[in-house]
Amino acid sequence: MIDIAKVSKNFGKTAALKNIDLKINNGEIVGFAGLNGAGKSTAIRIISGIIFPSSGNIAINGHDIVREKMEASKHIGWVPESPNFEPETSSLSLLKYYAGFYGIKSKDAEIKAEELLKKLNIWDARNKRLSNYSMGMKKRFSIVAAMIGDPDNYLFDETLNGLDPQGVKDMRDLMLEMKKNGKAVFLSSHILSELQNIADRIAIIKNGEIIKIIDRKDLSNLGGTPSINIKIKNSDNNVINLLNKFGETTKNDNIYTIKAPDLSEDDSSKINKYMIDNGYDVISVSYAGEELEEYFLNLVRN
Amino acid sequence: MNSFLYDLKRIFTGSFTIIIIVLLVIVTMMEAYGTVGSVNSAVSPPSSTSIYTGMQSSISGFYALLIPLFGIFSAYFYYGKDKTSGILESIISKPVTKGRLFLSRFLGTSLTFVMAITLAIGLADILIYKYTGSFLSDTGFLSIVIGYSVVAIGYSGLMYLIAQFAKSSDIMIGSGLGLLFILGFFWGILMYLLLIRFLEHASFIKFQSILIYLNSISPSNYSTIMEYLKEGSYKSIINVGIVAGIGIIWILVPAFISFMLARSRD
Numbered sequence: 322m323i324d325i326a327k328v329s330k331n332f333g334k335t336a337a338l339k340n341i342d343l344k345i346n347n348g349e350i351v352g353f354a355g356l357n358g359a360g361k362s363t364a365i366r367i368i369s370g371i372i373f374p375s376s377g378n379i380a381i382n383g384h385d386i387v388r389e390k391m392e393a394s395k396h397i398g399w400v401p402e403s404p405n406f407e408p409e410t411s412s413l414s415l416l417k418y419y420a421g422f423y424g425i426k427s428k429d430a431e432i433k434a435e436e437l438l439k440k441l442n443i444w445d446a447r448n449k450r451l452s453n454y455s456m457g458m459k460k461r462f463s464i465v466a467a468m469i470g471d472p473d474n475y476l477f478d479e480t481l482n483g484l485d486p487q488g489v490k491d492m493r494d495l496m497l498e499m500k501k502n503g504k505a506v507f508l509s510s511h512i513l514s515e516l517q518n519i520a521d522r523i524a525i526i527k528n529g530e531i532i533k534i535i536d537r538k539d540l541s542n543l544g545g546t547p548s549i550n551i552k553i554k555n556s557d558n559n560v561i562n563l564l565n566k567f568g569e570t571t572k573n574d575n576i577y578t579i580k581a582p583d584l585s586e587d588d589s590s591k592i593n594k595y596m597i598d599n600g601y602d603v604i605s606v607s608y609a610g611e612e613l614e615e616y617f618l619n620l621v622r623n
Numbered sequence: 624m625n626s627f628l629y630d631l632k633r634i635f636t637g638s639f640t641i642i643i644i645v646l647l648v649i650v651t652m653m654e655a656y657g658t659v660g661s662v663n664s665a666v667s668p669p670s671s672t673s674i675y676t677g678m679q680s681s682i683s684g685f686y687a688l689l690i691p692l693f694g695i696f697s698a699y700f701y702y703g704k705d706k707t708s709g710i711l712e713s714i715i716s717k718p719v720t721k722g723r724l725f726l727s728r729f730l731g732t733s734l735t736f737v738m739a740i741t742l743a744i745g746l747a748d749i750l751i752y753k754y755t756g757s758f759l760s761d762t763g764f765l766s767i768v769i770g771y772s773v774v775a776i777g778y779s780g781l782m783y784l785i786a787q788f789a790k791s792s793d794i795m796i797g798s799g800l801g802l803l804f805i806l807g808f809f810w811g812i813l814m815y816l817l818l819i820r821f822l823e824h825a826s827f828i829k830f831q832s833i834l835i836y837l838n839s840i841s842p843s844n845y846s847t848i849m850e851y852l853k854e855g856s857y858k859s860i861i862n863v864g865i866v867a868g869i870g871i872i873w874i875l876v877p878a879f880i881s882f883m884l885a886r887s888r889d
Contacts (some may be wrong), residue, residue, distance in 0.1 A: 369716045372889040394718040405709040409638075418633060422717040466713065 322347050323368060323397070323474050323505055328377030330363055330529075337363045338529045341377070345505040347473065350496055352516030353509035355526035356621055361509040362402060364526070365478045368507070369399035381474055395423060398467030402479040404459040408452035412438065412462050415451065416469055423470035430469070437465040442491075456483050464495070475499060477508040481515055486552065486575050486604070493519055513613045514550050514576060518605075523613070527621045540609065543616045547584040548609050551577045551592060554602035563599060567592055575604075584608075630724065634731030639700045643693055643735060647743040650689065654681040655747035659754040668756035675763035678747065679850055682767075690771050691807050691843060693739075694778030695799040697732045703786035703795045722886035729783055729878055736775035741768050762853060770849030773870045777842025778803070780877030787884040806841035814838055832860045839869045 323345040330338040338360045345351045355361045366372045368379050370386045370393065379386045384393035406415060413434055420430030438444040441461040446454065454462060460480060467475060477496070481489050489512075496506050496519055510516050516523050517540055525533040535543075549567070552575050553560055560577060564570040567588060568581025579592070586608045593606045634640060658677040662669040669677075702725070705711040715721055744767050748759050759767070782799050789795040805813075814837040822830055835857060838844040851857050852866045 366712075371712050371715050373887075390720045391718045394716065397716075399716040401713070403709075404713070406713055407705070407710055419714075419717055421630075422714075422719050463713075467716075470718070 322380075322382060323507060324378075324380040325364075325368065326378045326380070328364070328367060328374045328379060330360075330367060330372070331375045336529055338367070338374075341526075341529075341531055343524055343531060343534070345474070345507050347505050348500055348503045349521045350500050350506040350508060350519050352520030352523035353507060353526065354511075354513060354516060354523055354617055355509075359526045359621075360529040361526060362478055363529075365399070365476050365507070365509060369397060369476055370394055371399070395470060396472045397474045397476065398470070398472040400460075400463050400467045400475065400477045400480050402482065404463035406451045406459070406462070406466075409450055411448045411450060412443065412454075412465070413447045416466065419466055419469050425470070433469060433471075434465070437468050441465050441495075457485065457488050460484060460488070464492075473503070474505040475507070477506065477510075479509055479511065481510050481512050486554075489515065490604070513617055514578075514607075514609075517609055517613045518607055525617060525620055533620055540613065543613070546580045546582060546615070548578050548580045549584055549589055549592060549606065550609065551579070551596065551606045552604040553577065553596065554604055556601070560596075560601065563596065564592070566595075628727075630719075630727035631731045631734075634701055634728065634735065637701065639697060640735050640739075643697065644739040644742060647689070647693070647739045648746055650685055651682060651743035651747045652750060654678075654685060655750045657681040658747075658751055662751075662755055662757075671757055671760035671763055674748075674751060674755065674757050674759050675766075675853065678744075678751070678759065678763075678767065682747075683846070686771055686774075686846070687807065687843065690736075690740075690774045690846075691778045691803050693736065694775040694842075695782050695796075695803060697735065698779040698782030698786070699792075699795060699799065701732050702728045702783060703789065704792055706786050707789055707792045707795055720886065722882060725783070725882050725885040729779070729882070732779055733772075733776045733874075736779070737768070737772045740771050740775070744768055766849050766853040767846075769870065770846035773845045773849075773873050774842050777845065777873035777877065780873070780881065781842070783881035784877050784884070787881055787888060803843075807843040810841040810843065811838055814840075828859065831857060835860055842873050845870060845873060 325341055325343045328338055328341040329336065341364060343351070353361050353364070363372070367374050368386065370390050373387060381393040382396040384396065386393045413431070416434040417427055417430045420433065425433065435444065438447055441464055443458055443461050443465070446458060451459065451462065460483070464480070481492055484492065493515065496508065499506050508516065508520065521537045523535045523540075524531050525535070551564070554575070556575055556577075561570050561572060564577055564579050568579040568584055570577055570579045589606045589608045593603050596603050655678070658674070658681045661681070662673050662677045705714075711724070714724060744764060748764065752758050781802055782795070785795055785798045785802075789798060814834060818830060818834055818837070822833065825833075835848065835851075839848060848861065848866055848869060851861045852863065
């Protein structure tokens, strides 16, 4: 469990965070949304113990991240936005080094590293230098590095950025698995549709303050124009024409968003069937009341 | 194994550490041949004092550049580079504090210098013995090892201090080399000119005392001060207490200030 109590952070005269209060419970995924510079990464770096708060407390499983850093850090894994590792080291040797901080013996660390590298599909690159890893591989490795000590809490800072659709799906599955295993997951992302798909709650931050926490059950009742997101594997130029039949359709990467005032949850299965009948492989379909993005933008712009 | 020892082990087995040791041994052995040549022409077997003098004169020129560079670059490779590039953050997020990480890296690099210099001088001593039949005396050996170890640790401590403020690798390396330029190459001349300007009519003893104290502000001059102590020069100014005090200051003060900053700053 991560308990953030009245945390503020100042950089000189600039207040980056103002009295943040948030609790991430075991078995819960909390999304963290905000515009660039809102304070998402600063908050995550403070929770991970990399930088100090100016005031307030952060307890990780009851251990204060500043006063009991060693104990608190055993229970938290940080996945940074831009993974930065020693470039000339192989993933396997770096994982053994990290495992040493948790008191894991070298032999046990090797077994654990093998299990995780295989799980994240980078086992074949275990002896490669990290400088030769692609960004996607580095992100996967940073997740392995966060998991090496098997912590109860995870911080994902814009981890979905720059991943291919398969990578995003893998991340989503992994976070849901973590949740199922009782882990607390705190995920900041610009991809609001993904937060909408997996988060139990979404905290919205603006100018260093949490201005709204939306519960999952309220996500479909935000008001405004209902929408359906559909992800298609073999998409082409004709997809938008087909989907326009159901409402105004826009495309972002492989995700199509259909918006219409009379859309209902039942339309999801109709659209799914319609696209399959037209020869498309549908990866996922999800319904949202008002698109979170619209709600979010209204909130942070006001 | 706890994280502190693990980090220490990692520095000892790091490629830069191995390069330091190998380079220092090769250079010192080459210089030792020069020593053999210079003492062979004297009385046979030569005294340990003449071995010491020969060894010091052979290595001092090269060590004056090499040892500070080792101090500067190992602090850069094992701490500064990781700090400025953000690599250190991926480690700090693990169960380790900034202070412990600093200590393990600083102690690791410091022990590396002591080991490398001991090994290099030890092997050179054996080589000289093979050709001349004389070893360095214990005090001569210790004087060289301690003198140059303090030089390396002093520069390394200053680099750890710079790393607390430097925002990029370029700034860090540039500052380190700038420091070497001033403290290593020009400090003695600058202090001498300063004293001539302000203490023109001082007695020789007073002038010399102040000059030695001012020179001790640069870590580069510690090996020379150690040499004065070993040879018994400037006995009225230099004694074991003063030399030990200067050495301890160079080992501890920059490191302590850096440590306090490292554990309290973001």
